[in-house]
Structures are given as C-alpha cells and as structure tokens.
Amino acid sequence: MTAPPDGPAPEAEPEPRPEAAREPAADNAEAFRRQCAAVEAARCLAAAGGPAEAVARHQARGKLTARRRIALLLDPATPFLEIGALAAHGVYDEPVPAAGIVTGVGSVGGRLAMIMANDATVKGGTYYPLTVKKQVRAQQVARENGLPSIYLVDSGGAFLPLQEEIFPDAHHFGAIFRNMAEMSALGLPQIAAVMGSCTAGGAYIPAMADETVIVRGTGTIFLGGPQLVQAATGVVVDAETLGGADLHTSRSAVADHLADDDIAALATVRAILARAPALPLPGPDLPPEPPLRPASEIADLIPQSPRQRLPAREILARLIDGGRLDEYRARYARTIICGTAAIEGYRVGVLMNDGVLYAESAQKAANFIELCCQRQVPLLFLHNISGFMVGEEYEAGGIARHGAKMVNAVATAAVPKFSLLVGGSYGAGNYAMCGRAFGPRLMAMWPNARTSVMGGEQAATVLGLVREEQLRKAGQSFDADARARFEAPIRATYATSSHPIHAAARLWVDAVIEPEDTRAFLALALAMAKGGPKGETRFGVFRM
Structure with a gap:
C-alpha cells in the first residue's frame, strides 16, 4: 500500500485532500437514524430488566426495582451517567439484561458517587462473568475519579454453571472485595444497602463496606444459604433466622443500620453520605459556550x-x-x-x-x-x-x-x-x-x-490472499467465484463483531x-x- 506524503512542508500552502463525492445530507441522516434506532432498541431491552413475571414477583415482595432504587437515591433533577448499559447484550445463551447490575455516576446529597445496584429480576441478581467485569469497571471509575461507592445489594451470588469464569482469577469476583478495601484505605467511602439476598461471596460486600444498611423482611446476609447449611450440616433453618436483618443488627453486627423498607434504606444511605462535606462538581475553567454549529x-x-x-x-x-x-x-x-x-x-x-x-x-x-x-x-x-x-x-x-x-x-x-x-x-x-x-x-x-483489528474488507482480502497462496502451492485454483464464497462470511463476521x-x-x-x-x-x-x-x-x- 502506498500513499502521498503526509501533508505539505510547513512553508507550503495546504492543498485540498481528494475525496469521493459525499452522499446527500438527508441520506446520511436517515442512515444514521437507523443505526441509532438499533442501539436504542438494545438500550430499551436492558432497561426493562428481567421478564415481566420476575419483575412482578420482585415487586410483590415489597421491593423496588434496581433502576427505581437509583432514581430515588439520586438528588432530584440530576443526571445519571450510566456505565455499561448494554453489557451482556446477546452474549449468553439466554438474556441477561445489563449483565444483571446497573452501574453509573450520579449526585447523592450534593456529592457525586458511583452507584452499583444488583437487578434481582435478572436471574436472581446472580453474577455472570460480565456482571463481575462490569462491577470491577465501575469500581475503577470510582477510584480514578475519587468517588464514594454505593452498593445496592440484591444478589444470589455467583452463577454456578460459569463459576470458573467468575471465581479464581485476578480480575474475577475477589477483585470486587480487594477494591473495596483499597478504596476505603484511600478515604473513599464504601456504603452498602442490603435490599434482598446477599449470599456466599457476595456477603463480603456488606461485610467489607464502611457502613451497611439492611432492610427488615427482605434483606439477608449469609456465607452459606439454608440449602447449603442443610447439605453441609443437616440442620434445617429458614433464611430470616440464618441471616435476616434482626440477627445482623442485634447479634452479629454485620450490618449497622436497620431499615423497614427500601425507601427508608435509601434515606439512610443518603444520610450516611451527608456526614461528609458535600463536594459539588468543580466549575469550568472558562465561561461555557455553545459550539459553533449545533x-x-x-x-x-x-x-x-x-x-x-x-x-x-x-x-x-x-x-x-x-x-x-x-x-x-x-x-x-x-x-x-x-x-x-x-x-x-x-x-x-x-x-x-x-x-x-x-x-x-x-x-x-x-x-x-x-x-x-x-x-x-x-x-x-x-x-x-x-x-x-x-x-x-x-x-x-x-x-x-x-x-x-x-x-x-x-x-x-x-x-x-x-x-x-x-x-x-x-x-x-x-x-x-x-x-x-x-x-x-x-x-x-x-x-x-x-x-x-482491521476492517472487514481488508480482513477478507488478506485472508483470501493467504488462501489463494495455500491453494497455489497445492496445485489448485482459486477463481473469482471461490474467492467470493470464501470472503463473504469473513465480511459478515467482521460486520457483526x-x-x-x-x-x-x-x-x-x-x-x-x-x-x-x-x-x-x-x-x-x-x-x-x-x-x-x-x-x-x-x-x-x-x-x-
């Protein structure tokens, strides 16, 4: 591949760059709208959470959805910068909207915070590999920008069929707890509200938080749930006795604050964060201006x-x-x-x-x-x-x-x-x-x-040339029709990926x-x- 030198010498006048004729603006805009529509459709699927029956069961227990919890936690009329809204879209054999966790930055009590809310309507809030990756990414954003972290916990723990992609490696589940410890050491508040199940390794999120709130009647925390306890010890125990809010606020001290419902829990989280001085967003360096063109x-x-x-x-x-x-x-x-x-x-x-x-x-x-x-x-x-x-x-x-x-x-x-x-x-x-x-x-x-790694057209051409050389050495031909059949699926794969x-x-x-x-x-x-x-x-x- 060759091309003209990269621009004129500094003393030369700029020359116009050759380019193909531009499509009409109306045609461009229509094509772009179609691309936006595909993205918006994916966003809507993610925002809906789990199936309607799962959402109904969740609400019948007196629980708010993950996105509703975030909306009530945020300061009124302030934006929420969502991170990873399309995570896990089309990745697994079955839908896992937003990877089962909603993460993003918003204002709580006049202070920006990273909010991470498990969505229990999606596979019971269990952690898939991309759920872990998304939460670790959210923690990274919080650390880099000096933000407190708020964990709205409602999770059944690891998705066991994919445990080897979740549990043992450096950036797997354990990274969440290490990040909490390190950010707390940096003076970045770590606050948890247990608003549903909090099982197995996930129990370390409220245990490692600086302060933890738990909701009476729906919040539970245990390293081993009732089924595991029965399997391991033969003892039959219900979830509330094993790890309910009364136990953890009166005997174990795993949780610090008792709330009667989700709304009370969110108010307590806001009060905890409000103890530190508000840190409003730093003002701009210059007077803001609109762009030259809209x-x-x-x-x-x-x-x-x-x-x-x-x-x-x-x-x-x-x-x-x-x-x-x-x-x-x-x-x-x-x-x-x-x-x-x-x-x-x-x-x-x-x-x-x-x-x-x-x-x-x-x-x-x-x-x-x-x-x-x-x-x-x-x-x-x-x-x-x-x-x-x-x-x-x-x-x-x-x-x-x-x-x-x-x-x-x-x-x-x-x-x-x-x-x-x-x-x-x-x-x-x-x-x-x-x-x-x-x-x-x-x-x-x-x-x-x-x-x-390269455009689909280039990839198809390169791999076509490689295939042609292989066939030539084997004494076989590679005519135009064969090349087209070989290159078409490569272009399609690159278009998708x-x-x-x-x-x-x-x-x-x-x-x-x-x-x-x-x-x-x-x-x-x-x-x-x-x-x-x-x-x-x-x-x-x-x-x-």
Whole structure:
C-alpha cells in the first residue's frame, strides 16, 4: 500500500485532500437514524430488566426495582451517567439484561458517587462473568475519579454453571472485595444497602463496606444459604433466622443500620453520605459556550459508507465551545489534528484523526501529549483511524519506531484521558488513540463507529490472499467465484463483531452515545476528572 506524503512542508500552502463525492445530507441522516434506532432498541431491552413475571414477583415482595432504587437515591433533577448499559447484550445463551447490575455516576446529597445496584429480576441478581467485569469497571471509575461507592445489594451470588469464569482469577469476583478495601484505605467511602439476598461471596460486600444498611423482611446476609447449611450440616433453618436483618443488627453486627423498607434504606444511605462535606462538581475553567454549529447537524455529516471521508473539522465545530481550537502544528502532519479547546468551559487537549497515521503524525501527537501533561490538561481522543501507513518506504523510514513514541506517550500520560470512537478504530491505530487497553477514564462510541483489528474488507482480502497462496502451492485454483464464497462470511463476521452494540456488550467501551449527547457526556467526565486525584507523568524511553 502506498500513499502521498503526509501533508505539505510547513512553508507550503495546504492543498485540498481528494475525496469521493459525499452522499446527500438527508441520506446520511436517515442512515444514521437507523443505526441509532438499533442501539436504542438494545438500550430499551436492558432497561426493562428481567421478564415481566420476575419483575412482578420482585415487586410483590415489597421491593423496588434496581433502576427505581437509583432514581430515588439520586438528588432530584440530576443526571445519571450510566456505565455499561448494554453489557451482556446477546452474549449468553439466554438474556441477561445489563449483565444483571446497573452501574453509573450520579449526585447523592450534593456529592457525586458511583452507584452499583444488583437487578434481582435478572436471574436472581446472580453474577455472570460480565456482571463481575462490569462491577470491577465501575469500581475503577470510582477510584480514578475519587468517588464514594454505593452498593445496592440484591444478589444470589455467583452463577454456578460459569463459576470458573467468575471465581479464581485476578480480575474475577475477589477483585470486587480487594477494591473495596483499597478504596476505603484511600478515604473513599464504601456504603452498602442490603435490599434482598446477599449470599456466599457476595456477603463480603456488606461485610467489607464502611457502613451497611439492611432492610427488615427482605434483606439477608449469609456465607452459606439454608440449602447449603442443610447439605453441609443437616440442620434445617429458614433464611430470616440464618441471616435476616434482626440477627445482623442485634447479634452479629454485620450490618449497622436497620431499615423497614427500601425507601427508608435509601434515606439512610443518603444520610450516611451527608456526614461528609458535600463536594459539588468543580466549575469550568472558562465561561461555557455553545459550539459553533449545533450537534444535531452531525448526523448529516456522517457518511453512509466507511470509504467516504468523515469531515473532522466540521465534526469538531459541532462539539467544542465556539468551534475554537488552539491548534498545534496546524500545517504539519495534517492527518492528525491536535489542539486545545473547551467543552462546556472545561479545557481539554483534543487529538482527532483526519487520515492514516504517518511517522510525522505520530511524532506530532506525542509532542502534543507531552505539552498537555506538562500543563495538566486532560486529553480527548476522537477516533477515526484505519491504522498506521504501511509499505516498503514507510517501514524503511521507521514508522514502527515513530509510532511507538505516540503509543508510549499515550500509555504513560497521567492526565485524565477520554476516548470517543466517532468513526473507525482499527489495529494499532486504536492503541495509539488511547483504546481500552491504554486506560481512558471513560470510553464511548457513536452508533456509526466500528472497531476491530482491521476492517472487514481488508480482513477478507488478506485472508483470501493467504488462501489463494495455500491453494497455489497445492496445485489448485482459486477463481473469482471461490474467492467470493470464501470472503463473504469473513465480511459478515467482521460486520457483526465490529458493531458498537457488540463492543458495548463485552464492555470494550463504557457506553454508546449519540452525537447530540456527546458534549454533556464529556462535560460531566471532565468535571469528575477535575475534582479527582492528580497523577504525575513520567514518560518511558522514546526511541529517536
């Protein structure tokens, strides 16, 4: 693969970039609406929780649903930034909406907190592998942003058929309890409300919390439930006697506060959190301004075909305050845009792809990241990247070495980092633009975005060439029809596995958001980060 050099010399006038004809805006918008509709349908399934009969049984016991509990816990008329809403969508043999746990950041008593609420209408609130992964991710967000954690517990413990994917490894169930201990040691409050069953290893959540509330009549805590006790000892005992609220508030002291119902329990949690001084969101650095153009126009700009160019600067004009970007090296290495901007008044260093990454692009980005780290400016990566440039000329020019500088800078930058996939995000380009493995505080995708090791077309072509070579060595032919039959399922597989719903279901990203919601999402993320712990950047060795 070859391409023209990466932009003109610094003293040259910029030349227009060739691109295919753009589709009409109305056609773009309609295609984008269809993509949004698919995401919204998945969200609605997740928000509904378990089947109707499970919800009815839950409510008949006098219990509120997980989402209703969160709504009553939050300060009135304040937003809830949900993390992992699409987790487990389509992953298991049977539905596990939202992975059986609702997690997100909201304001409780004037202080932002991470809320984790088991959904007992989904398989009794048992923990699937993705339930564990989602809760550990929520705790990571809480730790990085210095937030207290609130656990609304209503769970039957581990989903036993998948126990080996839940129990023994470093990032399995035990990580939840270790995180609680470490965050408590950091001075981040850990508060639990037991509003239903709390069984086996899950019993350590209320036991390890700084303070625990339990609901009379519905809340139970025990390491071994009645069935296990009977199997192990032969003793028949009911759940309330074994681990009910009266026992744990009067004899065992596993719980500290008794509540008569869910509403009383939530009020107690709010009172516990209110003992510490309120920590409202830090104000913006600058007076907030609307973008130059409304974000509602972004749907018109997103091409239907990934072969069409996404207009990076037009996207930015609809995301950043006033459309103003204090651009770094604006005339050099133009396939990556770097500059300082503001979103709702919060300063941020922006890196956005406008083409493939060359050696010059990587060096420019690495230098810009250094400057942001020196000045304690958070970083926002807007992905639309097919990867680094390939070809004999570029390999000889050391593109791997230069690309490594950017990857090094992204990995070691200790300022808050955020990633948003607005188009494609493939291969090493994903890594260089702060993919999941590089520690973004929050990461989201637009409904049109795609991510995989490479595009489906490229994967099909590469594997087709490999197959052709294998057959040639065996003395067999590989005609056009055979190639088409071979490549079609590869394209189909990549189309599915690169989709935002697929990524969000596996927690490769925290959310799938629409362009019109992006500024609010990023503003809250930047405000959280501003009030959170600060790190000191120490870069690794940059190979020159």
